Amino acid sequence: MFGSLLILLLILSVAGFYLGRRKAFVVAGGKRSQLHSRPLYHGLYVAALVGIPTLLLSLIWIFLQRPVIDALLLQSLDPKAIAGLSVSELSLLKSQIKSVAQGAIFGDPKPIVVEAAERLTHWRVIANWAMVATCIAIGLFVLIATRSKIARLFRARERVEHVLDLLMIAASVLAILTTFGIVVSLTIESLRFFDRVPFLEFVFGLNxxxxxxxxxxxxxxxxxxxxxxxxxxxxxxxxxxxxxxxxxxxxxxxxxxxxxxxxxxxxxxxxxxxxxxxxxxxxxxxxxxxxxxxxxxxxxxxxxxxxxxxxxxxxxxxxxxxxxxxxxxxxxxxxxxxxxxxxxxxxxxxxxxxxxxxxxxxxxxxxxxxxxxxxxxxxxxxxxxxxxxxxxxxxxxxxxxxxxxxxxxxxxxxxxxxxxxxxxxxxxxxxxxxxxxxxxxxxxxxxxxxxxxxxxxxx
Amino acid sequence: MNMNVETPKEPVDAMTFQLPEELQVKVKTRDVNVHYGEKQALFDINLDVPANHVVSLIGPSGCGKSTYLRCLNRMNDIIDIARVSGKIELDGLDIYDKNIDVVELRARVGMVFQKPNPFPKSIFDNVAYGPRIHGLADNKTELEEIVVTSLQKAGLFDEVKDRLKDSGTGLSGGQQQRLCIARAIATRPEVILMDEPASALDPIATAVIEELIDELRQNFTIIIVTHSMQQAARISQYTAFFHLGYLVEVGDTEQIFTNPVDRRTQDYITGRFG
CATH class of the missing domain: 1.10.3720.10 (MetI-like)
Structure with missing residues (x-):
């Protein structure tokens, strides 16, 4: 589902590029020198505005979808059936429901599990379609809105440069964050080690x-x-x-x-x-x-x-x-x-x-x-x-x-x-x-x- | 470039110009030809350079004047495809003889380049480099003396005396070029070759360098390639005009600039081509 959404978004922003560029040609009325920015930049501007926010939105959606559905699932279970279950038993039940929902049925699951699995599948379908619909709708809206902004003196070039700036900042931040993540996870595990073995023994020990x-x-x-x-x-x-x-x-x-x-x-x-x-x-x-x-x-x-x-x-x-x-x-x-x-x-x-x-x-x-x-x-x-x-x-x-x-x-x-x-x-x-x-x-x-x-x- | 000047079928015999009898010939060039691979860059060059004078080499770009200059300290040896034939004598010594030690030759014939090229070392070490590798100083005091006098002769000492330990590359362009001149004279050469030494400098720095060249004439023989005809006229006693690999005309600087014999020389100095 997510894969096809990505392809759809890509198509949408490519369409945005061509529509934006076309609009710029039309606005120029055949005299390209009258435009502030070359038509290419108008196209890129529309494409960037259509593609990047919808992509981000869909990524955030994917990350939030699972915890939200999990919470809903837990609430929908019969309180009497889950009363008295410990935390680990609950999570066992949850993964049982999930594997049943994916069609992997082992033995004879309880009716409450089967019922919950059906609900889960249903919600997932709804959530996926909602994601696709929302992203496409927003993409289309942005496409139309930005396309209508294109005018002779519209400074598309400056904005495209700005978007490029942001993309490059994002790239370097990503690299830094990865390093940071590695350091943090190493540090946390090391601290657990130093709980068991004294730090000074580790650093100065000869054995x-x-x-x-x-x-x-x-x-x-x-x-x-x-x-x-x-x-x-x-x-x-x-x-x-x-x-x-x-x-x-x-x-x-x-x-x-x-x-x-x-x-x-x-x-x-x-x-x-x-x-x-x-x-x-x-x-x-x-x-x-x-x-x-x-x-x-x-x-x-x-x-x-x-x-x-x-x-x-x-x-x-x-x-x-x-x-x-x-x-x-x-x-x-x-x-x-x-x-x-x-x-x-x-x-x-x-x-x-x-x-x-x-x-x-x-x-x-x-x-x-x-x-x-x-x-x-x-x-x-x-x-x-x-x-x-x-x-x-x-x-x-x-x-x-x-x-x-x-x-x-x-x-x-x-x-x-x-x-x-x-x-x-x-x-x-x-x-x-x-x-x-x-x-x-x-x-x-x-x-x-x-x-x-x-x-x-x-x- | 206006090319209505035909390539000479016969090389002009620049030997028709005779140096005054009383002048001692420092560098004597006979029938020098230079090839870069297949391409011939110099044709039968004959030129006498008198001691303790300044000789300018002028001519349009690519005429061979730098190539000729680089023959005089065998700098063309570094270029794999360069081939030099003919005879060049320094005080009667054939510098292309196989027994010649190129290192020794280059100690006698110093060079200053178009772009200032101080070494990535301190100002002191830049000037001291030549004396060190040639063993010209027996102790530290002597070395310091050589460095100071060289910097003084190059007119740079007063500007840098408090920061001899600083990097030579931190100086301004004009100062760097004077540092390179100091570096060249510190090895006590007899001849100094200068390849457009002022072309990368502003007019004020250029004036300083020109004044310096005039003073250096007391102790050194100077051969200078320049694109500025005013500069040639200001600083040199003799001028040689190169064109398309031929030495077209040699003479008193004044005569070359006021009354050239060859039409090509006249065209060049009046700015008709080049």
Whole structure:
């Protein structure tokens, strides 16, 4: 029903567009220059006024329809039949009525349920038709009213621009609201977690053993929720990844933008960007099956013990994955440095490498920094490679050769399996998510600050 | 552009003009041809530039005067498709010889560009850059001295002496261009090439730059490309007129502007084309 209403409204506003435009032609009497706004704008004005409010109205209608009908349904039930029912029993009755109304009949429903289901179906039909009728009527009314407003000096263009303004504001507000919603839901669940586990233990605790007994007598860990080891693991792996990705990515970018011939660049650049297209799970295989064993045997040659799940293997492979982020951003930034700056340096007798280090890199710094920033966020948020290659046991260590775990891995392991959403193990995932979000946010803000500071100096 | 001027079938022999005997030739150009890919940009250029003088290169857009200028410090090397043939000598040294160190050449032949292009560094570091990479100063005091004298010679020191640590890009257009001139003279070049150095500046800033060029002539040989014929007349002792890749006429600036030999030169300076 709603789908067909949308199509009807679309048809109505398209009709509004053509009618409005036609009217403008007629009003102009063949002399388009006499109009304040071009006929296109008159058409768009009518279309916008017909389409947007009716669409909003129908959306609001849909949202309100269900609670209103539910309330009516409850009132229509025989008070004697529902007397003494608890809240959950009432809601069970309600969903029983609804499923009967949808034709899903299990067993032998009570007559009161069947009767109510019929009423429900009836009301729904009425409500739907009322919605369609109201929206179409309003749409038609608006169409006629706005069309009659079209005149030679009617400022349709200004109004259309205004509508566009509002649409764009709505789009950005929507994005902000979504973020806000995510933060709020994370916060609420985290607060429930902090009811059970003290905040200070979570933030400063050095022991992470989230496995708690879910039935009597089960042998598990004690249920310690100190997040420090998890965060240390995350940053250790991210650090290793950046140590791999930044130098290689930056040097690749410098080669591509300054040294490579056009032909070479046309081949190398797309090849490099293929790296960004490889699914992370494939990188995970690569880390587990090739890199980690190779490192292990290399370590054995040197007499160094390297764990089969090591931060080094996961971080190194993640670093390789991030090379294209950094190289591609940096390459664009370096290529965008004006030729005049390059020539200025060459003109003073600077060599190619002096020009790159002293002039091009500083001038390209904001672009390079945003590439690195993006890569860091990816490194912190990356899950699959770490799940496969780094391990899930949280040990507090800065040794890259030992297994560590990360925030994202812990969130995955905490939420996998049949746990209820009211024990600390599951809720811990939300607390981890919230702190991770806050940390990356802080990192972003900090990096933006730095970039802005340099940009003032380097523009 | 009025094209009733036919392309010369034979290059005009600009060599008919002889510099006075007593002048020392700083830059000597013989039969220079430049190609950009398939297209030939310069045809058999012959030109002598005397030391401690200002030589203007004039001509309509696309006539090759900037191309010629960029041959003198081998700036065309940066452009992949550019090919230079012929002979250019700096104090008798063939600058296209394969043993020439381009970096050293560019330290001797400085350049100032059309658009001011200060580096994204502080004013001090902009001027100190050349001396630093060429090792011209042995210690900090010497470096500071070079920076201060260069800024003074460029007529900028009094305006920026309190903010040498500020970014060079924060200066006004005219100040930026004088900063670029200071940067160029800080490497103590012998020749300074200027590619329309005042074309992006307002008349007041232009006047300052022109005055500066006249003073710089004491210590440097200056070759300047300009679109303003008044500017050429004001600042240069010799003028060369380029047209469609040919060097049409060279002479005393006064003679070129009052009594040109070639009809194309006359057409250009009287504003009939270009």
């Amino acid at each position: 992470w053993e989230p496995q708690i007994p879910i039935r009597e007598g089960q042998v598990t860990g004690g249920g310690a929720f100190g997040a420090i080891p998890v965060y240390v693991g995350t940053f250790l792996i991210a650090l290793i990844a950046m140590l791999v990705a930044i130098p290689i990515g930056l040097m690749a970018a410098i080669y591509l933008s300054e040294y490579a011939s056009k032909k070479m660049r046309a081949i190398v650049k797309p090849l490099l960007e293929i790296l960004a297209g490889i699914p992370t799970v494939v990188y995970g295989f690569f880390a587990v099956l090739i890199v980690a064993p190779a490192m292990r045997s290399f370590g054995a040659m040197l007499g160094v013990e390297i764990a089969p799940n090591s931060a080094l293997a996961a971080g190194a492979v993640m670093g390789i994955m991030l090379i294209p982020f950094i190289s591609s951003f940096s390459d664009d930034a370096i290529s965008a440095v004006p030729r005049s700056l390059r020539e200025g340096a060459y003109g003073l007798g600077a060599t190619k490498s002096e020009t790159i280090i002293d002039v091009l890199l500083p001038a390209a710094l904001p672009g390079i920094a945003s590439g690195i920033l993006l890569a860091v966020s990816r490194a912190i948020g990356e899950t699959m490679i770490v799940v496969m290659a780094a391990g899930i046991i949280a040990t507090l260590t800065f040794n890259p050769l030992s297994p560590v775990t990360t925030v994202t891995v812990q969130i995955v392991t905490l939420l996998i399996g049949d746990s209820e959403f009211d024990n600390p193990k599951t809720l811990a995932a939300f607390a981890l998510g919230l702190t991770l979000f806050l940390l990356t946010l802080a990192l972003n803000v900090l990096a933006l600050r730095i970039v802005r500071k340099y940009r003032e100096q380097y523009d």
